[in-house]
Amino acid sequence: MIEVKNVTKKYGNFTAVDNLNFTVQEGEIVGLLGPNGAGKSTTMNMMTGYIEPTNGSISINGYDILKKTKKAKKQIGYMPENVPLYSELTVKEFVSYMAELKLVKRAKRKEEVQTILKETGLEEVQNKLTRNLSRGYKQRVSMAGALVGNPDVLILDEPTVGLDPKQIIEIRNLIKKLGKKHTVIISSHILSEISQICERVIILNQGKIVAIDTPENLEEKTKEKNVLLVTVEDKEDKMPNIKDKIKDIQELDMVKDNEDGTKQYKIISDPQKDVRKSLFEILPKEGITIFELKKAEITLEDAFIKLVDKTENKTDSKAENKTKSKKEKKEKNKKAEKGGKE
Amino acid sequence: MWAIIKKEFKSYFLSPIGYVVVGILLLVSSIFFYLTSVQTGSVDLSSLYYYVALYGLIIAAPILTMRMFAEERKNGTEQLILTAPISITKVVLGKLVAALGVIVITLLISFGYYAIVCFFAKTSIIPVLTSMVGFILISIAAISVGMFASSITENQIIAAIITIAFLLMSIFLENINTVFANLCIINFYEKFPSGVVSLTEIAGLVSFSIVFIGLTMLVMQRRKVSRS
Incomplete structure (x- = not known):
């Protein structure tokens, strides 16, 4: 279990991470999500004890990372963002060095290294120098380094960046498999990835938590409107008038004019009201044939952008308010000075 | 700590650095062996x-x-060692010992000079042994300076220049004032x-x-707070 309490990280006047609070339960896979520069890596670096928070505490399985450093670090397998590897070592040498650093007992080391190499699909390249590996393999070596020593908690910083689609699927499956035995935290700015693997998502923006929830709930929460996509054959071009016939439709726009004589429309309605039934009833009466009707899903992507935009607007308006109040103060002061002179 | 020592020592000889250092030290030794023993x-x-x-x-340090x-x-590999369950003290000392290992190898080879001298005349081994003990101590001192220089920058060249500058300057500084001796x-x-x-010499070194x-x-401890 990981507990992050009131964690803040400041660099001079710049606040990289601002008062984070969250807990990750045992065996949970949690995604840390946010645009670049949101403070994901900083948060992870603090969790692993690589940097110290300015304020707050982090405990891993009950061990405080600053006070019981050694015990806390022993619980963690960390895969840093830029996959740093020792280029002069072979894959096997690297993994066994990591095993030694993680205090794996000598008698068990060889066996453990072999199992990890097998698990991460590195057996064939185990005698190659890490510098000669392709990006995908390097990533796996880094992952193997995190896995060795069987730590309870895995912290993976953007594990799938720079991989091809096939490799992404492989790594994803590996993480899913690992999630059964370990507590996993992954950071990413790719949403589809997070929504497929993670049970819970923490969205960060500008160093603050914007939302913590399951991917499904986040999608649901940010859904403001019901969007339908309907493809019709409409010879008499009656579709634009439909809006008058079904009152619940708020907006109706043509999206595509297909070459086969069909047209696709986007219909937006109130989220509480479902216009599908009335569409099926009324359109045929108007001589319009429905070819396809589907709900346009709001993806996590939309949710994410919405949440991030919201916070940005908030801080912008705050900043504006600040400058406003400053101006007002200045004016007041000026007035006061004038008054004094008079 | 053993893990760090082993890996660092191995890395010296997986890259040319270990061989270069041993080579330079032996070259300098051979030149002075010729000048101080053979010629005279x-x-x-x-x-x-x-x-x-x-x-x-x-040059070697x-x-x-x-x-x-x-x-x-x-x-970025420091992320790997600094997030591993090993203390900064052990990392620093481990690296120091590994570097010293390279010097010790040179010293062992330098027994060859003693063997050559012995071939011509009988001499005591004691001054050679004390020289070596002293050499190990002075090497630790020189390595410590270099290590410090390496810890304050991420540019290897700058680290090397700082070390050379410090070691060279310290020789001349005492001419300005004996305080620097x-x-x-x-x-x-x-x-x-x-x-x-x-x-006195042991205590000094x-x-x-x-x-x-x-x-x-x-420096390593402080960087935990300052680095991003």
């Missing part, structure tokens, strides 16, 4: 070790130490070569090393 027909090896400590270490922390910082580590390597183990090892650890 002397069986006294004391000045040989003195000159190697003076000229050899100024920076090469040996420049990548220690600078490279790890640049490549204690900064010059070669001053603590005058009695060892003549077969005398001097406590050890305390010098402790200061720079301590500073290195301090």
Whole structure:
């Protein structure tokens, strides 16, 4: 279990991470999500004890990372963002060095290294120098380094960046498999990835938590409107008038004019009201044939952008308010000075 | 700590650095062996070790130490060791011991000079042994300086230049004022070569090393707060 309490990280006047609070339960896979520069890596670096928070505490399985450093670090397998590897070592040498650093007992080391190499699909390249590996393999070596020593908690910083689609699927499956035995935290700015693997998502923006929830709930929460996509054959071009016939439709726009004589429309309605039934009833009466009707899903992507935009607007308006109040103060002061002179 | 020592030592010889350092030290040794023993027909090896400590270490120490922390910082591999359950003290000492290992190899090879001298005349091995003990101590001091230089930058070249500058400057600084004499580590390597183990010299070298090892650890500790 990981507990992050009131964690803040400041660099001079710049606040990289601002008062984070969250807990990750045992065996949970949690995604840390946010645009670049949101403070994901900083948060992870603090969790692993690589940097110290300015304020707050982090405990891993009950061990405080600053006070019981050694015990806390022993619980963690960390895969840093830029996959740093020792280029002069072979894959096997690297993994066994990591095993030694993680205090794996000598008698068990060889066996453990072999199992990890097998698990991460590195057996064939185990005698190659890490510098000669392709990006995908390097990533796996880094992952193997995190896995060795069987730590309870895995912290993976953007594990799938720079991989091809096939490799992404492989790594994803590996993480899913690992999630059964370990507590996993992954950071990413790719949403589809997070929504497929993670049970819970923490969205960060500008160093603050914007939302913590399951991917499904986040999608649901940010859904403001019901969007339908309907493809019709409409010879008499009656579709634009439909809006008058079904009152619940708020907006109706043509999206595509297909070459086969069909047209696709986007219909937006109130989220509480479902216009599908009335569409099926009324359109045929108007001589319009429905070819396809589907709900346009709001993806996590939309949710994410919405949440991030919201916070940005908030801080912008705050900043504006600040400058406003400053101006007002200045004016007041000026007035006061004038008054004094008079 | 054993893990760090083993890996670092291996890395020296997986890259050319280990061979270069051993080579340079042996080259300098051979030159001074020729100048101080062969040319003069002397069986006294004391000045040989003195000159190697003076000229050899100024070149060898920076090469040996420049990548220690600078490279790890640049490549990000420091993230791996600093998030592992191992203390900064052990990391620093482990790296120091590994670097010293390369010097010890050179010293072992340098027994060859003693063997050559022995072939011509019988001489005592004691001054050679004290020279070596002293050489190890002065090497630790030089490595500590280099290590500190490497910990404050991520550029290996700069680390090397700082080390060379420090070691060179310290020799000349005492001419300006004798206050600086204690900064010059070669001053603590005058009695060892003549077969005398001097406590003052040991204390001088050890305390010098402790200061720079301590500073290195301090830098590493502080960077935990300052780095992004």
